[in-house]
Amino acid sequence: MLPESGMKGSTLRLFRVTKIMLLSVRGFVDDLCLLRSSALTLYSLLSIVPVFALLFGVAKGFGFEQMLKERILEQMQQQDTVALQLLNFAENMLASTKGGVVAGIGVVVLFWTVIKVIGNIEESFNAIWRIKHSRPLSRKLSDYLALMFLAPILLIISSSITVFLKTQITWLMTMIRLPETGVWVVLKMLGLSPLVIMSALFTFLFVFIPNHKINLKAAGVAGVVTGILYQTLQWAYLSLQIGASSYNAIYGSFAALPLFIISLQMGWMIVLFGCEMCFYLQNYASYRNHKKFSELSFLLQKTIALQAMRLLALRFINKKPPLTTADIARELAVPIACVQPVITRLRQSQLIVEVKTDEGEGARFQPALDTGQLSVALVIKALERQGQNDLPETSGIESSLQIVEKIEAEIDAAYGRHLICDQIGE
Incomplete structure (x- = not known):
């Protein structure tokens, strides 16, 4: 019985x-996120x-380059020294891409670098989501470049709204005649605007970056949780920077660099x-007992394999869409683990194949063989023979091998004509 079965209300939510x-x-820890964060x-x-x-x-094309610079400096006020250097380098790089063949190559390299770095972020997110395929190159070009063109505009809009509210708040509160308590609440809420903006940004990243449909x-x-943790990091960084006078003695003008890294x-x-x-x-119901069922006996694996093959074969015969691993687990009422x-x-036994879809919902599967030939014996034999089956010298295990082959022959005789689509057990 699961620990949650006897819980209700706030106790269940807390659990x-x-x-x-x-x-x-x-x-x-299991997904090597510490290593991925270093990369x-x-x-x-x-x-x-x-x-x-x-x-x-992009900002220069829309005429708000200076405004973007101010907003970046505002967002990176804890790292103002590093931010100024980065802005200077970026302006020099942008200036070097004007005119000539060399500049044209520079623009290509510029776009490729941006696509590459976002692609690396996607790979890390996909690994966490157990997604084996990234976006195709055509979608990377369209999605990533659209993101890069929209990013400065959204940054300007969000920051401008915050600045407008902060500068006009007194006038607005006078117009609507808020009591002192209301004024205090509004000011406190405005103080949370950086947290709201960061939470919205992280929410967007969690939805947009993975090649998957995200709830x-x-x-x-x-x-929101990531935004709170990130704002806490910014506060800790500022506190550390104030007391980091020893770094100045060691690194001199580069003192801000190690803290930035x-x-x-x-x-x-x-x-x-x-x-x-x-x-x-999103996947709590499927993964809450993941470790508990991570190592099944081969008997249970064969049992689940037969049921899964029957399910996929019947859907294929009835011309229904192929299923994901999560769909199969749900249909069989078995933990996804x-x-x-x-x-x-x-898949390794070549009994099923992956069907690629453009829906971003993960890999879907269908039978790899003619369903009219998919017998119970064939599935069991394929599972048992998956992997290396030949040894250079078998004299030491010859007697045991003959017994195993006899058992296999008996299974084939009993279930060789029993198709997987039939009711198992009939």
């Missing part, structure tokens, strides 16, 4: 919140100047943890 947090922490930190350092240059190029509610909750690494760790949380919020290794084994 689920705790369980999701623990699953997220475990997923963070993303390196990619970010190598590509941050081209990304800024492209943002400024908006799960992304929203994960976005540390904050960047921590930032990616928080983002990947938020992605883990989003995954488990039990189904995943079975589906992997069926």
Whole structure:
């Protein structure tokens, strides 16, 4: 019996919140998120100047380059020294891409760098979501470049709204005649505007980046938690910077650089943890007992494999859409942790094939063989023979091998004509 079965109300909600947090922490470790955050930190350092240059190029085309610069400095006020250097490098890079063949190559490299860095972020998110295929190149070009063109505009709009409200709040409160308590509440809410903006940004990333259909509610909750953690990191960074006079003695004018790299690494760790949380919020029912069923006996694997093959074969015969692993688990009323290794084994045994779809809902599967030839014996034989079957010298196991082959022959005689589509057990 599951621990949740006897719980109700707030106790159940508290248990689920705790369980999701623990699953997220475990997923963070199992998915090597610490290593992935280090890789993303390196990619970010190598590509941050081209990304800024492209943002400024877009902003310049719309005539708000200076406004974007002010907003970036405002968002990076804890790293103002590094921000000024980055902006200077970005302007120099943008200036070098004007005119000539060399400049044309520079523009191509600029766009390729931006696509590459977002692609690396997508790969990390896809790994967390157990997605094996990234967007095709055509979609990467359209989606990523659209993101880069919209990013500066959205940044300006969100920051401008906040600035407008902060500057006009007194006039607005006078017009609507708010009491002192109301004024205090409004001012406190405005103070939370950076948190709201960051939470919205993370929610958007959790929905947009993975090559998968993401539940908006799960992304929203994960976005808010990630936003709170990120704002806490910014506060800690500011506190550390104030007391980091020893860094000035060691690094001199480069004192801001090691702190910036540390904050960047921590930032990616928080983002990947938020992605883990989003995954488990959306897939809690499937993964809540993942570890408990992670190593099934071969007997149970064969049992689930037969049922899964029958389900897929019947859907194929009835011309219904192929199913994902999660769909199969739901149809069989079996935890997805039990189904995943079975589906992997069926693929390796060449009993099922993956069907590619453009819906971003994960891999779907259908039978790889004629359903009129898919017998129970064939499925069991294929599963048992998956892998290496030949040894250079078998004299030491010859007697046991003959027994196994006799058992296999008896299964074939009993179930060789029993098609998988028939009711198993008839």
